[in-house]
Amino acid sequence: MADHKSALKRIRQTKVRTARNKDRISRIRTFIKKFISSLGSKDADATFRAAQSEIQRGVTKGVLHKNTAGRKISRLNKMLKASEVK
Numbered sequence: 134m135a136d137h138k139s140a141l142k143r144i145r146q147t148k149v150r151t152a153r154n155k156d157r158i159s160r161i162r163t164f165i166k167k168f169i170s171s172l173g174s175k176d177a178d179a180t181f182r183a184a185q186s187e188i189q190r191g192v193t194k195g196v197l198h199k200n201t202a203g204r205k206i207s208r209l210n211k212m213l214k215a216s217e218v219k
Contacts, residue, residue, distance in 0.1 A: 157196045161187050168209060172216040181213050 135141055164184040171180040185206050191197040197205075 154196050157191055157194055161191050
């Protein structure tokens with residue numbers, strides 16, 4: 134265990150940040166699941182925009198890499214376009 138005051142503070146900060154990041158990731162996953170379950174309904178476009186916004190927020194908060202977010206959004210958009218054709 135760390136003895137230095139600064140090291141103890143870093144441990145506390147890491148716990149808080151880890152919990153916050155887990156919450157953000159969980160929130161993103163929830164938005165994606167809501168979108169997937171809304172495919173084929175009239176509110177699919179609105180849920181897509183909400184999921185896209187949440188994924189982009191994950192990038193600005195440093196939880197997701199920019200390319201990862203782009204890939205996820207692209208795949209969701211592909212699902213949306215495929216469900217509209219049917």
